[in-house]
Amino acid sequence: MSRVLVLHYHEIWLKGGNRRFFLSRLVAAVKRALAGLPVKSVVHVSERLILSVENNMDHNLLLERLRRVFGIAYIAVAEETPLELPVLTKAACDIMVKKNPRSFAVRAKMAAPNFGMNSMQVERELGREILQALRARSSDVRVNLEAPEATCWVEIIPERAYVYTERVAGAGGLPAATAGRLVTLLSGGFDSAVAAYKMMRRGAHSVFVHFYGSPGPSKSSSLQVAEEIVSTLTPYQFTSRLYEIPFDGAQRQIVAGAPERYRVLLYRRLMARIARQVALAERALGLVTGDSVSQVASQTLHNLATLDYGMDLPVYRPLAGDDKEDVVRWARQIGTYSISCQPFEDCCPRFLPRSPAIFAKPEELVHAEARLDIEGLITSSLEEAKVVDFKYSGGEVRRQPAIPRRLQKLVLRRKTADGQIASQTHEGNLEQEGPRDRVEHAKADPR
Ligand code: ATP
Ligand code: MG
Numbered sequence: 001m002s003r004v005l006v007l008h009y010h011e012i013w014l015k016g017g018n019r020r021f022f023l024s025r026l027v028a029a030v031k032r033a034l035a036g037l038p039v040k041s042v043v044h045v046s047e048r049l050i051l052s053v054e055n056n057m058d059h060n061l062l063l064e065r066l067r068r069v070f071g072i073a074y075i076a077v078a079e080e081t082p083l084e085l086p087v088l089t090k091a092a093c094d095i096m097v098k099k100n101p102r103s104f105a106v107r108a109k110m111a112a113p114n115f116g117m118n119s120m121q122v123e124r125e126l127g128r129e130i131l132q133a134l135r136a137r138s139s140d141v142r143v144n145l146e147a148p149e150a151t152c153w154v155e156i157i158p159e160r161a162y163v164y165t166e167r168v169a170g171a172g173g174l175p176a177a178t179a180g181r182l183v184t185l186l187s188g189g190f191d192s193a194v195a196a197y198k199m200m201r202r203g204a205h206s207v208f209v210h211f212y213g214s215p216g217p218s219k220s221s222s223l224q225v226a227e228e229i230v231s232t233l234t235p236y237q238f239t240s241r242l243y244e245i246p247f248d249g250a251q252r253q254i255v256a257g258a259p260e261r262y263r264v265l266l267y268r269r270l271m272a273r274i275a276r277q278v279a280l281a282e283r284a285l286g287l288v289t290g291d292s293v294s295q296v297a298s299q300t301l302h303n304l305a306t307l308d309y310g311m312d313l314p315v316y317r318p319l320a321g322d323d324k325e326d327v328v329r330w331a332r333q334i335g336t337y338s339i340s341c342q343p344f345e346d347c348c349p350r351f352l353p354r355s356p357a358i359f360a361k362p363e364e365l366v367h368a369e370a371r372l373d374i375e376g377l378i379t380s381s382l383e384e385a386k387v388v389d390f391k392y393s394g395g396e397v398r399r400q401p402a403i404p405r406r407l408q409k410l411v412l413r414r415k416t417a418d419g420q421i422a423s424q425t426h427e428g429n430l431e432q433e434g435p436r437d438r439v440e441h442a443k444a445d446p447r
Pocket of ligand 1: 184185186187188189190191192193209210211212268271288289290291292295296298346347348
């Protein structure tokens with residue numbers, strides 16, 4: 001008998017023709033997550049992964065790493081036995097005697113058609129033996145199928161069986177980096193970190209963009225908070241890139257050059273346009289924000305529709321229908337809660353208007369920014385961006401400055417005559433933004 005980890009995956013079996021692709025990504029993610037630990041093998045058998053490790057290995061360490069692998073529904077530390085009923089029965093009795101519950105149930109999962117017993121027969125047979133073993137110690141032990149104090153799980157596959165009493169919930173979702181890239185606008189608050197996580201959990205690889213202002217005397221910079229959040233989220237997708245973009249200058253121009261009531265919407269729209277350029281450079285397929293409908297004035301349905309007007313990339317808002325409590329629960333679970341709780345200088349609420357626009361129309365925003373050099377602001381912001389790469393390996397996240405060559409080329413192009421002509425075409429007409437940038441996208445150099 002030896003101890004193994006049984007990993008059950010999530011939803012992947014639904015994927016028909018793509019199953020092999022998802023499975024190979026899952027196996028790769030499991031191996032990557034466990035890098036540096038003495039894992040002997042990761043084998044895919046009968047719709048589960050079986051992980052063999054050195055016998056003296058600390059399973060908590062393994063579970064801690066595996067908890068962050070998307071695509072896993074649950075994990076069990078199990079005894080592996082040969083497929084012989086007496087050996088299996090003894091293993092099940094030993095485990096349950098050790099557990100010593102007052103009530104129990106046996107649940108069997110069968111994936112060995114030639115075993116000669118079905119799951120109900122296995123459950124009955126083992127239940128009887130376990131009851132006898134437990135009653136030898138205490139006479140009031142009962143079988144309780146509805147609400148047992150302990151469950152003895154048995155999984156039978158060709159030639160082997162697995163027995164365990166605890167299941168640890170996995171991260172669920174789909175394996176990392178199976179869906180393409182998205183650019184997350186990460187503020188440092190609770191919402192956008194959770195929004196990124198939810199999209200990552202669906203297989204999207206998140207590139208992060210954070211806009212920061214210079215901190216006041218009582219608060220620290222949001223940059224540090226954004227970096228900590230990215231660092232916390234990186235184990236889920238193994239690598240991350242964070243674009244850090246100063247926003248003071250752009251905010252000052254908006255405050256000086258546009259009507260007060262549209263300020264926040266103009267900040268947000270400019271952020272999205274800059275993030276869109278990052279998406280072009282990163283070959284990302286959409287943006288992600290932490291907007292939750294009607295949470296603040298800028299998030300009314302009218303304002304969200306206006307913010308997206310003319311945007312030629314999808315903007316995902318995975319928290320649109322969530323309450324703050326839902327978001328906070330997620331933030332605690334994924335480890336970003338305490339980071340977002342720190343007092344930091346959030347640039348978005350700066351110079352808040354006394355009476356912000358609640359039902360802004362697209363043409364009102366176009367009019368409001370008519371005196372601003374939006375294209376110039378986008379270019380200068382991109383030019384000032386600093387980029388940090390994060391890499392998770394051996395249980396640690398390491399950071400290092402990156403040189404985003406594709407973004408540099410994109411900035412260069414924007415500064416050439418071509419870019420200037422494009423920006424003139426754009427002026428005052430949001431709808432023209434799409435085709436121009438599609439051309440730009442097509443011209444983007446491979447990294
Ligand atoms: P969060 O908790 O993510 O800050 P929020 O509910 O506080 O969200 P806002 O501050 O209005 O709402 O921001 C809405 C969304 O705009 C954020 O979720 C985020 O995606 C984006 N955003 C706001 N500020 C920034 C920033 N400084 N840098 C990058 N994105 C930002
Ligand atoms: Mg915020």
